[in-house]
Amino acid sequence: MNNSGVLVSQESHRHSLRSKVALMIPCYIDVFYPHVGVATLELLEKLKVDVVYPFDQTCCGQPMANSGCFEEAQATEELFIRNFSAFDYIVTPSGSCTHHLRHKFTAAPDSPERRKVSASVYDLVEFLHDVLQIREFPWAKFQHNVALHTSCSAMRGLGLASMSERVHDPKFSKPKNLLEHIPGIQFVDFERPDECCGFGGTFSVTEEAVAAKMGYDKLEFIGKSGADYIVSSDMSCLMHLQGCAHRLGTDVKFLHIAQILNGAAQ
Amino acid sequence: MTVVDQAKNAAEFLNDRTHEEHLDRLMWMLRTRRDEAASRVAEWEQLRDLASAIKEHTLSNLAHYLEMFESRAQANGVTVHWAQDAHEHNQIVYQLLSDRKVDLLIKSKSMLTEECDTRPFLETRGIRVCETDLGERIQQLDDEPPSHIVGPAWHKTTQDVANLFARVYGSDKEKADAVYLAGVMRKNTRPLIEQAKAGMTGANFAVAETGAVVTVTNEGNADLSGNVPELRICSVGLEKIIPKNEHLAVFIRLLTRSATGNSITQYTSHFRAPRQNGEMHIILVDNGRSSRLGMEKFWRSLKCIRCAACMNTCPVYRRSGGLSYGATYMGPIGIIMMPTFDVRRYSELPFSSTLNGSCSNVCPVKIDIHEQIYGWREVMEEKHQIKFLKKEAMIVAGKVLSDPRLYRIAASSAEPSLKLLPRFAIYNHLNAWGWHRDIPQPAKETFHDWYRKHRSEGAGQEIGS
Secondary structure (H helix, E strand, O other), X not given: OOOOOOOOOHHHHHHHOXXXXXXXXXXXXXXXXXXXXHHHHHHHHHOOOOEEOOOXXXXXXXXXXXXXXXXXXXXXXXXXXXXHOOOOEEEEOOXXXXXXHHHOOOOOOOOHHHHHXXXXXXXXXXXXXXXXXXXXXXXXXXXXXXXXXXXXXXXXXXXXXXXXXXXXXXXXEHXXXXXXXXXXXXXXXXXXXXXXXXXXXXXXXXXXXXXXXXXXXXXXXXXXXXXXXXXXXXXXXXHHHHHHHHHHOOOOEEEEHHHHHOOOOO | OOOOOHHHHHHHHHOOHHHHHHHHHHHHHHHHHHHHHHHOOOOHHHHHHHHHHHHHHHHHOHHHHHHHHHHHHHHOOOEEEEEOOHHHHHHHHHHHHHHOOOOEEEEOOOHHHHHOOHHHHHHOOOOEEEEOOHHHHHHHHOOOOOOOOOOOOOOOOHHHHHHHHHHHHOOOOOOOOHHHHHHHHHHHHHHXXXXXXXXXXXXXXXXXXXXXXXXXXXOOHHHHHHHOOOEEEEEEEHHHEEOOHHHHHHHHHHHHHHHOOOOOOOEEEEEOOOOOOOEEEEEEEOOOHHHHHOOOOOHHHHXXXXXXXXXXXXXXXXXXXXXXXXXXXXXXXHHHHHHHHOOOOOOOXXXXXXXXXXHHHHOOOXXXXXXXXXXXXXXXXXXXXXXXXXXXXXXXHHHHHOOHHHHHHHHHOOOHHHOHHXXXXXXXXXXXXXXXXXXXXXXXXXXXXXXXXXXXXXXXXXXOO
């Protein structure tokens, strides 16, 4: 639905989106979860988006900048600008990278190209929800109980979902809006649904004990909910939670939202 | 001073499951109660905006309002002192007490006096100090600093307090009962309150137009400290000034709801003039505040009204305990305040955060706390306070990630341990990730390689291989 609540037909977008769209695959997805990148690409292809994968891409620079090391982030951000500033849309299956590129992309000197990158970047969920305005994924079905985890970057940083702190705001979730029409899918409620999972980038290593306890607690709350799957639009949260789950011997499974929307055969 | 290793302290705290769970649950209950209280005030977000605007206005005209406060307070018969730093503050207090031959001081909770180490300063000069806030008194008896700015002893269980009182007062340690323990405290502290010739409090607000100070408490102990003895000393941080009485209506509505979810505390007390035949002294304390006011990125932390909602909601604080920060102010607000006191000692604190942003969204005066935490990380880098190993890792990461060729070599390496991500994410202590979590296994083929194999035609230019 668009902002006025009207369902916009998918067909119109297949013809209207004639823009140049770049696919940005975060470094940790490139290395650890290439199938999430593939699902994102296939999904965009199914939606007839003409998507280009710039070959020389590496990383958005967040690991260095989040550690305060802006000087070390500069060359990486400059490379990012060279790779991506020619595109109208930059789409990435990561709220965290999108947040960095949109709001914290300041290690490279200010330039029209840098500003264009920040203005053009979209998390996959935002791109589907707000740009393409798609709500139906007819090839997808998913007969499972899902605990939906929205990352802090996506929720509080990008506004992909309402947060519990803002008690008077209308409740909404863009990831849920995308998933809810998929046949078979059931969402489960769990305690403290928008508490941070404990990943936090380098925090997950520098403060590993607290990070792990936060992950364990998240899994405990979700464990009580009867979820078969933990689904998120941020693979970095899931990488952390999966590491915790394996250590605890928890048998909950993990999927990136792109995998379900692309019709993950489960 | 050595650098506070919050992460290490937190790991030790986590070894004690009982206390970690106790604190996490208690703090989360307060956060939940805050949400409920806020949801009952339809104009909650407007109040936050208003509170923030009043504070920013006041801080932007601070000299004007401070001088107004001073002259109004003097007109009320109060003596106003100015202290540039903690030592000056403590010296003024000591002088006031020793000139009047006071050897016992009763005190209500004041984070400012914690900040100034006032109690040890006086005690080493022969003046006994008795805290009258229950939590603060517990911490005093246990020789521990406060672990939380609203509930100094909230990290302790009722049994901990029963054990402590049994040790100090000889009470029954089997009776881990709040009413019994409060009675023990009352019995032992009341006589001191009656004997003391001087009382000391902090202030939640100082109203410029009236020259009054306002305390917000539940136990009434600030009223005892402020009213029972002939001499009353009140220490006030410069940032506690608000212009008018009517502004209290905004802050009082926000403060307790944010702190505990209660609509109001038992006592909101306005102290305007000395009691009959008594003396009242107000010490206006800078102690780094005016230099913080000059920090473009960080001055907004001075808006803080000390509700601790940021601590209650912080997932790191709840699992670390307040003492892990080694600081007067702990949790998110502590992270952005403490480096202004000692940048080296608190250089690691800005990294004790996941930057999740919950703190900024509960803050009743809309301090951009998590953005300031991010900002402090940059300052630590500029001031060369980043740990050597982390810095080295970031230099390597910065080189590899800015060079597509190096990146592809690292990312495609057949040897998992040479894969890029574990090195830059985990840097030198490669195993830290694995202490409580399994390490993710690199896939056989990167996305990049998959793409080249399956979608190479029409792909972008590549210089990487």
